[in-house]
Amino acid sequence: MLRTKPWTPYLYLAPVSLLMLFVFGYPLAAIFDFSMRRIRGASGPFIGLENYRQIFKDDVFQQAILHNAQLLLAVPILVLVGIVLAVLLYERVAGWRVYRTILFAPFIIAIPVIGVVFSNMLSLNGAVNELLRAIGLGFLALDWLGSAQMALWSVMAIIIWHEMGFGVVLFLARLLSLNEEIQEAARIDGAGWWQRLWYVTIPQLKDVTEFYAVVSVITMLAWVFPFVYVMTRGGPGNATQVMELYIFNFAFRNSLPGIASAVAVILFLITLALMIPLFQLRARAEMEGIE
Amino acid sequence: MSEKVLRISRRDFIKLAAASAAAAGVYYWPGSHPFAARAAGEKLRMWWWGEQEAPGLEKWVKDSVAIFEKETGVTIEVTLQDTTTVISEFQTASAAGNAPDIQFLWNGIYHMESVWLGYLEPLNGLISDELLKEADATVLSIYQGKQYRLGWYACSLIWLYNKEMFDKAGLNADQPPTTWEGLLDACDKLKSKGFTPIVGGLKDGPWGEWYMGHALGPNLDTPAEALKLFIGELDWREPRYYEHWTKLEQLWKAGYMNEDMNSIDLYPGMDYFGAGKGAMTAIVVPTLGKQAGMLGAEKVGLMVFPAGGKGKMNNKPIRDLQGLGISSQSQHKEIAAKFLESLHTPERVQAIWTDSKALPTDASWDGNKIEDPLFREAWKNWVANPDSVPYISNLMPVMFWTDAMFVNAQKIVAGEYNGEQAGENAQAVATKWREQNPDLLEKYQIWANDLAL
Structure with a gap:
């Protein structure tokens, strides 16, 4: 048998590890470094935690965090709607493949296109309100994107509409891979539709649900910029200001990449803080399953 | 001149023409011109913007580049930039x-800001003083006596009014209001006839910026006064400096503006005017043709926004213009300067107007020749008028744009702020900007001294 030195495997891994370190590690280290400098152009003087101090006393940043937190309310909605629609499709109602395509379609439409279309539809005199007025529901015709009370909810609804298709396809794929005998057995035992859904189907979707929830949390924290930018620019006032837009404004408009980096670090840490317990829960569940 | 001198035989004329053609050929042949000999084969890059507001400029840019390339043998790679990333x-x-x-x-x-970061080259020395003056880029392009832009085409800010609606409301269509009280009276009469007096769109921000330029400027004596508000030598909470937001609140609460102002962007709001759905709106000169085309030029009147200010800049037309500059990193500054100069030959300047209906800003270009009376008036009063004033909103730090101007205008229209609260927010944002940009503060102070006209 050929004997190798203990460090030989590491040698084989070294090129890829170095590449990974460069691709992922360097930008991360650079952002941490930038966050403690007053960057003008490509670099700037070290100013310690001054950028962080500026951020935390800025009420626009506080509003941005609050709005991102509010958008997290969409996560359970996305999971719930995704599961329900996937289960309905799984029942193989007539034309279910067409419905699946229709439900998935929003997910593949470019976000700027969605933004422009919905901006027009949801303006005070847009198609949605015109329709409401035409059917005698004029009292429901609100300034969906122009009112501070409604704007963030409207943006959230559009994000849900866009992201929902991904969840449906994900859950449906998992359902189609399940052993149908379990469903059949439950049916023979007299379990109704709701009972089968609650006690048989949903427990088997646990892994996918966790994955989708994690992806949705990341979406709501760090992937809503194009929606907000195209539809409201963070307005009216700061009613739809979110952390990504705050980063964009500081990095590309206010010419203060140092502050933008500090917010990026905070966003990274918040996301990490939310992800770690989720992965720990999953690891514990897997261990329990093994035992 | 005597008749004898003028009398040239056909043979002499042919000789003269042939000699002239040969001389011109030698002059323009790539490599034959002393400058071309040095520059031929070099490659330059140009990033520009403008087609978005003045359709036709792209053709003008391409033609101008082609002419220069043919004359010099230089290659210029041209990129049209997106508005958000210029x-x-x-x-x-x-x-x-x-x-x-x-x-x-x-x-x-x-x-x-790019000047302060050292990214732009002063044009003095690269371009003749005569041309720098001729294609004046306004006082806002000068820092410490150095000029950093060469003027290109006008983007002066004008208010339009619908003469037909004015007539129907019993107003004098040839004499638009010149005082704040006159404006309120006009709005009242227009509204009572069922017209929306003022139309615009605030959702994307620029309308709020334009409004601020039109309404704050008249309360100032010099552009430097605006800079002093940002650097903290003056206070936004003084009524004089937030009065324009109080007036916006007044217009909004009286129902003198379109109710969907917060839910539509600048251009759809402006197009309400062209569609005959509003009596007055703010525009920049390059969009005049579109609005006049939509509504009918005979119905369109031009006016200075009657802000009723108490400063020396009150009731003055706002002159602004777009420009081009040279990067400090360019390895071919001399060639770049020659190219900019080539854009200001009489033929190229005239072509700006011919190709795009944008108004050239070169002092020697005679706008009196414009046949369209509306454009002629715009040129006379908003481009060539020595009594015009700079555009104040061009002085605000970008953070003030996003966190104060944009927020204030939208919150006033949403009923969340009054003028005084807008002033308080402006002061808070100006303070925040100073704390976050201590290195720029000094530059702003120097600039304020430059602008203390």
């Missing part, structure tokens, strides 16, 4: 040491 793209490229040789520049702070 500044950031140039600054990012500059930070990476890869800036284009020639860059489109908006006025005031929109290029002055």
